[in-house]
Amino acid sequence: MGYRVAVVGATGNVGREMFNILEEVKFPVEKMHAIASRKSIGAEVSFGSQIIKCEDLEQFDFSKVDIVLMSAGGSISAAWAEKIGAAGAIVIDNSSHFRMDPDVPLVVPEVNPDAVNSLPKNIIANPNCSTAQLVVVLAPLHAEAKIKRVVVSTYQSVSGAGKEGMDELWEQTKGVFVLGAPEPKKFTKQIAFNVIPHIDVFMEDGFTKEEWKMMAETKKILDPSIKLTATAVRVPVMVGHAESVNIEFETPLDEDDVREILRDAEGVEVIDKRENGGYMTPKESAGEFPVYVSRIRTDPTVDNGIALWCVADNLRKGAALNAVQIAQLLHDKGLIKQKTPA
């Protein structure tokens, strides 16, 4: 038994990871389709031992698939997801377009798995990459001692800005030592040997949209009462987002309790030795499934305060892995309707 699956955005950073992870977790696939733009028709992508040729989104007949994993950006999701859902396939959408839609659940399977039980539009939204890794860490702590406030600063890799972001870091890094760094195109300033406190567009209040997403999405997934403030920063790392997190609880939770709770938490791995190398870095998280937590310590500047560091592969837990976990959850709950092949 297997499903007919389509990956939209198949040639992208996230799309390629979707194929890898669907194969790694042995998701039951009967037929796989790779969908991208017209310019990629015939481009080859790997799915396990199979080589699949890309098809054009505009020409594809979605009535022949059971489940669609979308990661081609917000405008493509806006134009296509509801039509595909209405035609009977479940859409798991990686873009930000539907995340705050009240008729679309925003799901991190370790945190709010039952949100998939009601699917009025046949669409499920995958959160922002920085939100996903954060809520996996916050949820088990919130269950133990209610969280009042979170202050988070991110260190986000260039792969979060797609293939073009990775190319820009690579070209600038090489260029600095040879002909001078090429002018920024994808980022607002030179990213090689630099950090940029600006991801997504600026909002009226001075926060960026990336920071706003972390606040709004955490409330939707975990608890509207949690106050969260974020500063999102792009760093010259290829894959892996890191976050420095300060958490204020309503009741006391000491650092040993936090370590213990997180050791038992689904999707989390604690690597926390107070010695050289006893913590995780983004590079080490690349290609891995868990959210790694290190540097757990008491924050003595507030009542019931804890500080910690968390790291995850943004293309995996921040995008493709979370989407595939949602697909597995739907499968386990028997929520994917298989259409009869034509």
Ligand SMILES: NC(=O)C1=CN([C@@H]2O[C@H](COP(=O)(O)OP(=O)(O)OC[C@H]3O[C@@H](n4cnc5c(N)ncnc54)[C@H](OP(=O)(O)O)[C@@H]3O)[C@@H](O)[C@H]2O)C=CC1
């Ligand atoms: N990277 C991350 O950490 C995260 C990404 N996302 C979401 O996933 C999306 C994709 O990210 P990422 O893979 O990194 O981006 P990439 O730039 O690496 O890939 C974009 C993909 O979208 C396809 N695409 C673009 N325009 C069209 C079109 N008009 N019709 C059909 N397909 C199209 C591209 O196909 P082609 O090669 O043919 O142009 C390509 O497959 C993001 O826009 C975002 O919404 C969400 C969370 C985290």
Ligand SMILES: N[C@@H](CC(=O)OP(=O)(O)O)C(=O)O
């Ligand atoms: N904004 C994220 C990646 C992303 O695509 O996020 P979103 O899906 O929320 O637009 C980053 O740059 O690292």
